Amino acid sequence: QKEVEQDPGPLSVPEGAIVSLNCTYSNSAFQYFMWYRQYSRKGPELLMYTYSSGNKEDGRFTAQVDKSSKYISLFIRDSQPSDSATYLCAMRDTGTASKLTFGTGTRLQVTL
Amino acid sequence: DAMVIQNPRYQVTQFGKPVTLSCSQTLNHNVMYWYQQKSSQAPKLLFHYYDKDFNNEADTPDNFQSRRPNTSFCFLDIRSPGLGDAAMYLCATSRDLGQPQHFGDGTRLSIL
Numbered sequence: 001q002k003e004v005e006q007d008p009g010p011l012s013v014p015e016g017a018i019v020s021l022n023c024t025y026s027n028s029a030f031q032y033f034m035w036y037r038q039y040s041r042k043g044p045e046l047l048m049y050t051y052s053s054g055n056k057e058d059g060r061f062t063a064q065v066d067k068s069s070k071y072i073s074l075f076i077r078d079s080q081p082s083d084s085a086t087y088l089c090a091m092r093d094t095g096t097a098s099k100l101t102f103g104t105g106t107r108l109q110v111t112l
Numbered sequence: 113d114a115m116v117i118q119n120p121r122y123q124v125t126q127f128g129k130p131v132t133l134s135c136s137q138t139l140n141h142n143v144m145y146w147y148q149q150k151s152s153q154a155p156k157l158l159f160h161y162y163d164k165d166f167n168n169e170a171d172t173p174d175n176f177q178s179r180r181p182n183t184s185f186c187f188l189d190i191r192s193p194g195l196g197d198a199a200m201y202l203c204a205t206s207r208d209l210g211q212p213q214h215f216g217d218g219t220r221l222s223i224l
Contacts, residue, residue: 004154034212042218043202044202045215088154088155098145098167098210103154104153105152
């Protein structure tokens, strides 16, 4: 079993829809959670960085962490065609400050 | 403004011919990382430098080496590339260990 599981998609939604992207993890030591957006042929771009359980909002993006269920989500409101990309979750524990464990990414397509 | 710059963006080399990938940063971050990302897979940490201290991941093959001559530059050397080393190589930086990591756009390496 992988430490981090993420549905690869592709996920296709119409413009304006609310998108929900999810990751589950097995390592209870993970304490820091990130979401990256990766456009084709580009490097990952940090979108959200969270520590505690609960919600964190930044513009159209909301990151949600449920440590008891080992489940994290990224919600995108009013999705735009420019949101079409691969979304990677990443996480790390407090002991290994350098090492991020990534999900394999969910490919999102927002259609007109 | 690009802050983590990788050169070249695309590199083709022959089986067994040494190759060097370059990363530079304008962020003055202490930590620089190298990741390998194969198609539809999660980025995998190869090693990182904390200032001048080199830290290798346990499962990184000996074929992969790195140099960091100064704060701004870091190189990835692949001594004898095999077909399985074809991948996107991502450089990332962070201000300190445990801080958010910022990625360059990667170098896509092909092996003939």
